[in-house]
Amino acid sequence: MIVVTGATGNIGRRLVDRLLAEGAAVRALTRDPARAALPAEAEVVRADLNGADDLAPLLAGADALFLNLAAGGDGAAARLIDAAAKAGVRRIVLNSSMGVTDTPADETNFISRMHAALERAVRDSGLEWTFVRGANYATNTLAWAPSIRESGVVRDAHPGARGVPVHEADLADVAAVALLDRTGAHLGRAYLVTGPEPMTVAEQVAEIGRAIGRETRVERISEDEAVEAMSGPHLPKEAARELVRMFGGTVDAPPFALSDAVERVTGHPARTFAQWAREHAADFS
Numbered sequence: 001m002i003v004v005t006g007a008t009g010n011i012g013r014r015l016v017d018r019l020l021a022e023g024a025a026v027r028a029l030t031r032d033p034a035r036a037a038l039p040a041e042a043e044v045v046r047a048d049l050n051g052a053d054d055l056a057p058l059l060a061g062a063d064a065l066f067l068n069l070a071a072g073g074d075g076a077a078a079r080l081i082d083a084a085a086k087a088g089v090r091r092i093v094l095n096s097s098m099g100v101t102d103t104p105a106d107e108t109n110f111i112s113r114m115h116a117a118l119e120r121a122v123r124d125s126g127l128e129w130t131f132v133r134g135a136n137y138a139t140n141t142l143a144w145a146p147s148i149r150e151s152g153v154v155r156d157a158h159p160g161a162r163g164v165p166v167h168e169a170d171l172a173d174v175a176a177v178a179l180l181d182r183t184g185a186h187l188g189r190a191y192l193v194t195g196p197e198p199m200t201v202a203e204q205v206a207e208i209g210r211a212i213g214r215e216t217r218v219e220r221i222s223e224d225e226a227v228e229a230m231s232g233p234h235l236p237k238e239a240a241r242e243l244v245r246m247f248g249g250t251v252d253a254p255p256f257a258l259s260d261a262v263e264r265v266t267g268h269p270a271r272t273f274a275q276w277a278r279e280h281a282a283d284f285s
Contacts, residue, residue: 001025001062002179003089005049005080006071008036010139011095014172015066016042022180029058029071049076055083064091064179067122074114081118081125091128091187093178094118095171098135098192109246110239119190130178130186134171135194135259136163138276141204148208148284152216157226159202159218161247162256164194167271170262177265191261196270198256201247204273211277212285223248 002019006012007028019026020041029047030036038044047058049072059065065084069077084092096119099112106116115133122129144154174193178186199207202218209216221229223244231240262270 001027002064003027003059003062004066005029006068010168011171014169015175018172018176055079056087059084059087059089062089065089066093066175068095077118078121081121085125092122093130093175094122096131096133098133100133109242128187131190132175133190133192135166138165138167138273142283145284148216152214153219154205155219155221156201157221157223157244158248158251159220160251161201162198162250164198164256165273166193166195167276170270173266192259193261194259196272199273207274208277208284211281
């Protein structure tokens with residue numbers, strides 16, 4: 001039995017489908033099973049990971065756990081790690097971040113600090129582990145959807161900021177291989193998972209425009225304006241400022257080192273952002 005946290009999220013849905021296709025038994029955790037619309041073959045279980053309930057029953061009989069920080073935050077993730085160890089779960093596959101570098105740089109921004117701390121907790125649990133350190137998610141660009149639908153304009157402080165957007169299906173595929181591994185080939189491995197090509201914010205916006213058949217462009221705004229737009233109940237203003245500055249630091253940085261982890265682990269090449277944009281065109285139209 002494999003337990004999947006964040007089962008209704010972008011990565012989680014793909015992962016549930018992939019695991020079921022491989023014949024695995026899946027327990028999918030979600031806040032609202034009635035609205036989850038997950039496959040009937042999955043055991044869909046209501047889970048409030050931030051509540052006071054004991055988490056051990058969610059992991060009863062499980063061999064492996066897919067742990068996604070987005071499913072409940074760092075506090076819930078830490079409780080799940082403890083519960084997994086007590087429940088006899090053998091393996092954790094953690095959805096981490098490329099921001100973790102195992103260097104002092106891990107303490108320089110909000111995302112890196114959170115994921116580095118969680119990686120340490122997983123290592124300290126004594127369980128088998130694999131870390132999937134994803135690059136900037138292609139799905140993050142869905143935040144631009146309202147402005148693209150309204151005006152075709154994305155407002156950003158750093159149009160030249162570069163990343164290597166990765167398709168959620170590739171992250172799910174790598175995680176599935178690690179969860180299903182029977183040879184031990186993926187144990188104790190931290191995989192940097194990127195897309196196949198570096199792209200600037202402006203290039204990603206243009207690619208979405210091609211996918212929807214509309215002209216799209218980026219309008220530059222100040223860092224302060226970007227911080228105000230990004231911050232909110234789940235992202236404090238200071239954390240948003242760290243992220244905006246981090247993105248700005250990629251504008252004139254050396255070229256990104258692309259990872260071939262998707263192909264090495266799964267046997268297929270990483271999906272392109274252009275493919276992602278075509279698949280998600282309806283979200284921007």
